[in-house]
Structures are given as structure tokens and as C-alpha cells.
Amino acid sequence: MMEVKEKQFTADLEAAMQSVQTDQQERLFSYTEKINQAPLYRFLEKAGELTFPRTFWSSADEDFQMAGAGHAVELSVEASKNRYQQVEADWNALLKNAVISNPYHMSGTGVVAMGGFSFDPLKPRTKLWENFPSNHFSVPNYILTHTNGNYYLTINRLLLPREEYETVREELQTYRHTLLDSAVYQDNNHVLRVLSKREIAPEQWKETIKKATNVMKNTAIDKIVLAREVRLRFHQSANVPDILKRLVDTQSNSYVFAYEMGEDCFLGATPERLVKVKGEDVLSTCLAGTAPRGKTMEEDETIANHLFEDPKNREEHDYVVQMIRSTMEAYCTDVTVPDEPAVHQYKTLQHLYTPVRAKLQKNHHIFSIISGLHPTPALGGTPREDALAFIRDNELLDRGWYGAPIGWVDSNKHGEFAVALRSALIQQDEASLFAGCGIVEDSIPESEYEETKIKLMPMLSVLGVD
Known part of the structure; x- marks a missing residue:
């Protein structure tokens, strides 16, 4: 100094x-x-x-x-x-x-x-x-x-x-x-070798999807988001700084986060912002509707166009946009929303994307907006309370902090929270990974299972699974 x-x-x-x-x-x-x-x-x-x-x-x-x-x-x-x-x-x-x-x-x-x-x-x-x-x-x-x-x-x-x-x-x-040791960080000494990969009750998860679709046929519930877990075991304890560096290097356009409690560390690379506040300026983004990337530019564009025009994905996206808009109107002024979404592309996935901007009212705080936004229809379902009740009673997984708000706030009246997706709970030489998808009345369990496999890929690859 x-x-x-x-x-x-x-x-x-x-x-x-x-x-x-x-x-x-x-x-x-x-x-x-x-x-x-x-x-x-x-x-x-x-x-x-x-x-x-x-x-x-x-x-x-x-x-x-x-x-x-x-x-x-x-x-x-x-x-x-x-x-x-x-x-x-x-x-x-x-x-x-x-x-x-x-x-x-x-x-x-x-x-x-x-x-x-x-x-x-x-x-x-x-x-x-x-x-x-x-x-x-x-x-x-x-x-x-x-x-x-x-x-x-x-x-x-x-x-x-x-x-x-x-x-x-x-x-x-x-x-x-x-x-503030100035030594160079050596990240080549911590390559993980996965000894086992275990999917937690995948067939029961598919049966829960069937139950959800039957419930939606007979109730006013339009959508239920269901998540599942994959458990890994490594040859040695995972090195948190190394995993974070790999996530930052490989997952561009994503929020990379980590929060350590005891010997456990919850970390991930999520594409989904929940809310950002800088003074009175507020930004929330809707990222709902998912498709894989193509292997060529032409295939990539074809998939993006199909995603943009697909009625199911557009409807799912609009659910979230309207919920964010109504929440913003409760706590903010000058709420602006584009007429239609864009397609945002990430390394392995592409999503429908809509930004929502506003001005924060003086008597409200970033936590006020979080309380109104969480969980969005992209993480819980619609109507919110009915979908949450189904998840609470039927989902096999204890989500913990997965799919929930994670972020920061400072004394300068700045702050930002993301939705904790594409994430893992690291527990020394083991880890639990999580992924989910939105279930609607005509959802096909096997197709939804394949979608979660795509969403698990970024974290699996960083943790040593091909």
C-alpha cells in the first residue's frame, strides 16, 4: 500500500x-x-x-x-x-x-x-x-x-x-x-476426473411430467416447471477457483456466480438476469424459450427462425414478459417493453429474449422487485401459486438455491440479481447438477428429458464430463 x-x-x-x-x-x-x-x-x-x-x-x-x-x-x-x-x-x-x-x-x-x-x-x-x-x-x-x-x-x-x-x-x-499475493494463478493442476455420473430417478421424473400434464388438462394450470438432478463423483476435491475460471472462459454472455457455505459451494453460469438496479434505473430481462445451436451458420439460423416462430415457445415467453411488466408497474414508473423478442445466442443454446426497462420509485428497493418477480413463469409456472403447490408436493428434488435469485447489492444503490440456473452444488469430491424445463399440457416426457440434457451440458463439460 x-x-x-x-x-x-x-x-x-x-x-x-x-x-x-x-x-x-x-x-x-x-x-x-x-x-x-x-x-x-x-x-x-x-x-x-x-x-x-x-x-x-x-x-x-x-x-x-x-x-x-x-x-x-x-x-x-x-x-x-x-x-x-x-x-x-x-x-x-x-x-x-x-x-x-x-x-x-x-x-x-x-x-x-x-x-x-x-x-x-x-x-x-x-x-x-x-x-x-x-x-x-x-x-x-x-x-x-x-x-x-x-x-x-x-x-x-x-x-x-x-x-x-x-x-x-x-x-x-x-x-x-x-x-493480494501477486503470483500467477496456475489452473492446469486441477483437472477433474469423473469417477461416476448418476441421474437421480429419471424415470420417476418422466412420470411426474405425465402427472403434471394430466393435472393441467383438468385444472386452470397452464404450465409447471419441473427440475431434476444429476450427481457426480470426482477423483479428488473440486477446485472452486478453477471451475469459476473455466466457466468465465467458456460461458460468454452468462453470469458466473459462486457462494460458499461451510464445505459446500453453490456455483454456476446462468444466462438469465432477474433484475439490475443502478440508482433509479431498473432493467429486467425475459429469457424463456430454448433451442440448441446449429453445427453450421445456416443450421443455426434455421433453428433460430424456428424458435422465433414457434407458437409454444412464443407463448411461454410472453407469459414471462407480461409477469415482469406487471411487477415493474407495481414498483416503478416509465416501464418500456419491446413489441417482440429477439433471439440471443449462447455457446450451446439460444433463447428468446426481451428486455424490460423502468425507473424505480423512491420508496422501493431492489428486494421489492425480487419479491414480485420470483419465481417467474420460466422457473415456476402459471398460475404461480398453483404451479408452486404442485412442484412442492410432487417434484422429487429439493431445489435449494437452484432456480432462485442470487446476486449482490451495494452501498452505492447499485445491485444485480440473476436466476441461479445451469448450476451445481459442489461438495468436495462430489457435485449435484440441476436442470429443468417448462411442462405444458401437450408436453412429451422424453422430449423434455432431452431438453434437460442440453441444459446440463455446459456445467458437465466444465466438470470433466464429455
Whole structure:
């Protein structure tokens, strides 16, 4: 740390600790500095060596990445009702008392809470997801942010009244030096070899599809989304930084995320943004309707045209667009929606895509919009509550955080959440992968099964399955 920055840091820390001791009340101290280029994956590797829980976010459409180490503050609400409102209230209370030194105000600097929610808080949690509560957010102790070609380090520390200034300062400086180790990250030492791949009850899953189609023929339910699980076992424990690097390198136009709790890490590369807020500007996107990529440009274009013109996919897409529009109108002004979707292409898949833009009303927050959007018809079905009830009672899988909102929010009134798709729960030398599809009245179980195989491909390939 340069001398000028060192003086600023020590002065800010000392002032913060004096206020804590004067008030005899704990307070979050947050300090952000601009630094030279630093390797994010090496940062995550060092955080793992220090046994810090790790978090990661890489944006789909801009030069923006965050790597987090540790939990300076944790926000978690076990109640199934009003969980979004309670997280928002806890977040606002944390910021109100925080001492923030951040002259940059860039996204992902200052106080940043990273985390997510479970798909359905009413679904009993199984052993698979025992480390992940209904919702959990953490303010990392150290955040390395890469945005617009620049690098920033934010240090967050909950200061307690009886702590000694010199002890805290030395602790923060020691960890800072260790985490910003400038050594080059070596990602060629962690190639995974898959010892076994097991599909969890695929035939029962197909039978559940038949049950869902029969229910839809006799009720007002139009669509039910059903997901399934594939379990892998590796020859050694999976290396989280390596998986994230491979996802970033291979899954362009996707949000790459990771959230570590205990010895488990939930990570993935999802194409689907739920909502982005920057000040009063709000953006949500509908990504519903799926087809594979072609092997040639001509085949690719033919498949894209068929997807665009297919009545089933267009109807499924429009369900989601109208739901997003109505949610935005409840919390925002100036809502704008294109007349028809475009086709967005990713490495192995292509989707119908519609952006929805708006202005956030002053009395609302990003968590307000999340509460209205989740789950979209693309993840739950329509009508929402009836489809959720069917999933809760009949789906074999405990989705945990799969298909749910995951993202971040900061003290600059910026934030972004994605839908946790194309994801895996890494548990040392094992992993559970998840994929689902929308079931309608005329769905064919075998065709839906094949669609989930396509959706599983990106994560399977990164984890060593051809």
C-alpha cells in the first residue's frame, strides 16, 4: 500500500474505532482503495487457504467481476414470510450505522452484500442443502473488484468496543497482503476426473411430467416447471477457483456466480438476469424459450427462425414478459417493453429474449422487485401459486438455491440479481447438477428429458464430463 493510502487507511480506521468505543456500540467499518492489477482467481485460492468462505460474481454483459473472502457481517432470515422485506430492513439498518470510506462509488465497492434465496421456503430442506438457509447474505471481509479496467480492494470489518486499534490494524494489513499475493494463478493442476455420473430417478421424473400434464388438462394450470438432478463423483476435491475460471472462459454472455457455505459451494453460469438496479434505473430481462445451436451458420439460423416462430415457445415467453411488466408497474414508473423478442445466442443454446426497462420509485428497493418477480413463469409456472403447490408436493428434488435469485447489492444503490440456473452444488469430491424445463399440457416426457440434457451440458463439460 502506498504511503499516502496507508496514512488514509490508518486515519479512517482509528476514527472509526474511536466512535465505536465512544458509543460502546459495534459498527461496520468499510474502506475502499484503488489498487494495481490483481489476479482474481489467485485471490480466491488464497482465501481458500485461509479458510475464508468465498463469493464470486462475473457480469454477463459488462467488464465487471467481484471476488469476496470472509463474512464480516451475515444477514439471514429463517422466516418464510416477508423474507425479502426483512433482508432489506436488515441491510438498511447495517448501512445506517456503518462508517464508509469510499471516494470511488463504483459498482461493487464500499459495503457489498452478496447472497441469495432458496427457491421455495415452504419446501422442507433436505440434507443436500443443509448448509444453505432460506436466504443468506454476507458482507465479505475483503472484496476484490474489477470494473472498467480498474481494480479496487474493499476491506470490511465489524468493529467491537473492546478491541485494540493496533491489533485490528495489523490483522487487516496481514490478510490484505496475503490475499493480494501477486503470483500467477496456475489452473492446469486441477483437472477433474469423473469417477461416476448418476441421474437421480429419471424415470420417476418422466412420470411426474405425465402427472403434471394430466393435472393441467383438468385444472386452470397452464404450465409447471419441473427440475431434476444429476450427481457426480470426482477423483479428488473440486477446485472452486478453477471451475469459476473455466466457466468465465467458456460461458460468454452468462453470469458466473459462486457462494460458499461451510464445505459446500453453490456455483454456476446462468444466462438469465432477474433484475439490475443502478440508482433509479431498473432493467429486467425475459429469457424463456430454448433451442440448441446449429453445427453450421445456416443450421443455426434455421433453428433460430424456428424458435422465433414457434407458437409454444412464443407463448411461454410472453407469459414471462407480461409477469415482469406487471411487477415493474407495481414498483416503478416509465416501464418500456419491446413489441417482440429477439433471439440471443449462447455457446450451446439460444433463447428468446426481451428486455424490460423502468425507473424505480423512491420508496422501493431492489428486494421489492425480487419479491414480485420470483419465481417467474420460466422457473415456476402459471398460475404461480398453483404451479408452486404442485412442484412442492410432487417434484422429487429439493431445489435449494437452484432456480432462485442470487446476486449482490451495494452501498452505492447499485445491485444485480440473476436466476441461479445451469448450476451445481459442489461438495468436495462430489457435485449435484440441476436442470429443468417448462411442462405444458401437450408436453412429451422424453422430449423434455432431452431438453434437460442440453441444459446440463455446459456445467458437465466444465466438470470433466464429455
